[in-house]
Structure formats: C-alpha cells, structure tokens
Amino acid sequence: MTEDPPEAPTITLTQDRDGEVVELDASQWNHDALYMALRDVLSQATPDPSIWLDHPSDEVDLILERLGFTPQRDLFRMETSIPLQQRTELTTRSFVTGRDEEEWCEVNNRAFAWHREQSGWTVELLREQQQEPWFDPEGFRIYERDGRIAAFCWTKIHPDENPVIGEVYVIAVDPDFHGLGLGRALTLAGYQHLEAAAITRAMLYVDADNTPAVNLYQDLGLEVQVVRRLYQQPDKAS
Numbered sequence: 001m002t003e004d005p006p007e008a009p010t011i012t013l014t015q016d017r018d019g020e021v022v023e024l025d026a027s028q029w030n031h032d033a034l035y036m037a038l039r040d041v042l043s044q045a046t047p048d049p050s051i052w053l054d055h056p057s058d059e060v061d062l063i064l065e066r067l068g069f070t071p072q073r074d075l076f077r078m079e080t081s082i083p084l085q086q087r088t089e090l091t092t093r094s095f096v097t098g099r100d101e102e103e104w105c106e107v108n109n110r111a112f113a114w115h116r117e118q119s120g121w122t123v124e125l126l127r128e129q130q131q132e133p134w135f136d137p138e139g140f141r142i143y144e145r146d147g148r149i150a151a152f153c154w155t156k157i158h159p160d161e162n163p164v165i166g167e168v169y170v171i172a173v174d175p176d177f178h179g180l181g182l183g184r185a186l187t188l189a190g191y192q193h194l195e196a197a198a199i200t201r202a203m204l205y206v207d208a209d210n211t212p213a214v215n216l217y218q219d220l221g222l223e224v225q226v227v228r229r230l231y232q233q234p235d236k237a238s
C-alpha cells in the first residue's frame with residue numbers, strides 16, 4: 001500500500017476589508033523554511049499585510065518578530081459533531097432581507113461594541129454579504145422579544161470542506177437581554193438549523209479571550225481544534 005505524499009506547505013495571499021492577508025499553517029513548516037518563505041511572500045505583499053497563522057508557538061512568534069510583526073489576538077476554531085446533546089425549543093424566524101438590515105446592525109454593533117472588527121457592521125456591508133453565494137436568510141436565525149430583535153445566530157455552510165461543515169458565523173444577544181439563556185438557545189437554534197440541512201460537523205471561530213462565549217461553547221460540547229493568531233506590524237495595529 002502506498003502512502004499519500006505529505007501535503008506541500010502553503011502560504012495563501014488574500015484580501016479582506018483591511019487590505020492584504022497572509023494565511024498559513026505553522027504546523028506544516030520547519031522554522032528555517034517558514035522564515036524564508038514568509039520573507040519572500042512579504043517582499044511581494046503590500047506594505048502592511050495582516051498575517052493569520054494556525055498553530056502558533058513561542059518559536060513562531062520569534063520568527064514573526066524578526067520580520068517586524070507582533071501578535072495581536074488569538075482566535076479559537078472550535079468544532080463538534082452535530083446533533084448536539086442539548087436542544088432548544090425557542091422559536092426563531094428567518095432574517096427578512098430588505099427589512100431587518102438596519103435593526104440587525106444596531107443590535108450587532110451594540111453587542112460587539114468592545115470588539116475591534118465585529119462592531120463595525122453597516123447596512124452596506126451586510127448587503128454585500130447578502131450577495132455571497134453562501135448567504136441564506138433561512139440560516140440567519142432571529143429571535144424577537146418585546147417586538148425587537150433580542151438575539152440572532154447567523155450560520156454559514158461550507159460545501160467545499162470534507163465533510164461539509166456548518167459554521168455559527170456571527171451570534172450575539174442584545175446586551176439588554178444578556179444572562180437569560182438566549183446565547184445558549186440561539187447557538188442551539190443555529191446548529192439545529194444546520195442539522196435539519198443534513199450537516200454533521202459544526203464549527204465556529206471565537207476570540208480566545210471572549211470568556212462568556214468560550215464557556216458557553218465548551219458547555220455545548222465544542223472543542224478547540226486550532227488556535228489562529230493574528231500578527232501585524234505595530235504601526236498598523238495602533
């Protein structure tokens with residue numbers, strides 16, 4: 001029997017709202033090769049790219065430091081199988097395109113007021129996302145209380161991953177309704193929606209220092225599979 005050849009280490013260059021983004025998995029590289037490959041890629045990138053690196057370590061931090069980059073924040077990629085053991089009976093509805101945008105932005109931005117990236121949603125940005133092939137208003141679960149959006153769970157299906165994986169893409173509870181069990185219920189509602197779409201694997205990304213959310217997801221059975229660390233040059237980060 002022949003074994004599959006090891007995957008060639010890769011570095012990907014993409015764009016996001018803030019500019020060029022370099023992505024790589026440090027576990028694929030030996031340290032000397034990583035330094036040289038990154039130096040090459042950075043010499044071709046725009047002056048101040050962001051670097052998202054999977055499986056960071058102190059040694060890798062030193063390599064990035066030699067290239068002028070410092071760690072900014074860590075994300076956890078958490079995963080589990082679905083169905084989850086916990087269930088919710090909470091009734092949610094689909095996002096209504098053309099009607100919910102403004103109110104959703106207000107609730108989202110209030111819930112994420114402390115968050116550098118997630119607090120900046122605008123109706124224009126949301127409309128752009130609605131044009132993406134993965135956007136599905138059915139997978140964008142809304143919970144209303146007292147005639148207003150109290151919480152939501154926006155899911156996303158990744159058909160190109162094997163197995164196909166369902167993501168809780170953005171979830172939040174309006175701060176007026178924190179601590180009432182809605183975060184748990186909306187996360188479950190999101191994953192139950194994915195389960196109904198025959199998805200068997202679930203994941204999400206969460207800031208490693210978002211203790212309320214990490215505690216909640218661990219309690220639901222999600223486990224940290226990957227740490228992703230963001231590096232930037234100090235002048236871009238400030």
Ligand SMILES: CC(C)(COP(=O)(O)OP(=O)(O)OC[C@H]1O[C@@H](n2cnc3c(N)ncnc32)[C@H](O)[C@@H]1OP(=O)(O)O)[C@@H](O)C(=O)NCCC(=O)NCCS
Pocket residue numbers: 111112171172173174177178179180181182183184185205206207210211212213215216219
């Ligand atoms: C994270 C968030 C969704 C939790 O919603 P919530 O409705 O307040 O949480 P719940 O009442 O459902 O609590 C469920 C669990 O969350 C955890 N939790 C909630 N608040 C917490 C806090 N202040 N500190 C620690 N853990 C907390 C606990 O594990 C809790 O379980 P318990 O009730 O058995 O103790 C909410 O705080 C929020 O919207 N935060 C801002 C947006 C955000 O961070 N979204 C997640 C990004 S991935």
